[in-house]
Amino acid sequence: MNKVTPVSGCVLDAILHQPIRTRIVAYLAGREEATFMELKRVLEISDGNLESHLKKLISADYISTRKDTGNRRQQTLYILTETGREALKTYLSSLQELLGVRLTEEKKVSDQPLGGIFYNAELGWK
Numbered sequence: 001m002n003k004v005t006p007v008s009g010c011v012l013d014a015i016l017h018q019p020i021r022t023r024i025v026a027y028l029a030g031r032e033e034a035t036f037m038e039l040k041r042v043l044e045i046s047d048g049n050l051e052s053h054l055k056k057l058i059s060a061d062y063i064s065t066r067k068d069t070g071n072r073r074q075q076t077l078y079i080l081t082e083t084g085r086e087a088l089k090t091y092l093s094s095l096q097e098l099l100g101v102r103l104t105e106e107k108k109v110s111d112q113p114l115g116g117i118f119y120n121a122e123l124g125w126k
Contacts, residue, residue, distance in 0.1 A: 010094050010097050010098050011094060012091065012094050012095070013087055013090065013091045013094075015056060015057065015060045015062065015087070016062075016087060016088065016091040017091075018053070018056075020043065020045060020049070020050075020053050021053050021056065021057055022088075022091070023043055024039060024043065024050075024053060024054070024057060024063070024078075025057065025062060025063070025080060025084055025087070025088050026088065027039065027042060027043070028063060028078060028079065028080035028084070029080055029085060029088055032079065032080070033066075033077045033078060033079045033080075034077065034078055035068075035075050035076070035077060035078075036050065036051075036054075036075075036076060036078070039054075039078065054078060057084070060083075060084075060087075061081055061083045061084070062080070062081060062083060062084030062087055063078050063079060063080055063081060063084055064078075064079050064081050065077065065078055065079070066079060
């Protein structure tokens with residue numbers, strides 16, 4: 001399984017522990033789907049770097065793709081899977097545990113941090 005265990009005993013997902021992959025998944029959690037060019041623009045990374053991270057996320061079944069032929073040319077859209085959404089929630093929960101911070105889960109609110117997955121942070125230390 002894709003896990004990293006820090007000193008505290010809290011288990012972190014090794015796939016999502018890489019910051020660019022965390023950002024990709026968090027962005028898709030708020031947007032539902034995005035093109036390669038949109039992800040590249042938003043994340044400000046090179047084609048090769050983005051492609052490498054997308055391949056790892058696809059292989060872990062955290063994101064999937066679909067072809068959109070609605071425009072003049074075909075585009076690949078990247079979509080967060082349910083597995084990816086759950087992995088992100090678990091990863092963020094593990095980080096909360098490590099930091100001693102509680103975040104309140106909300107329904108999707110696209111203009112909130114992390115696409116509305118977590119909102120209204122209660123920044124109290126345990």
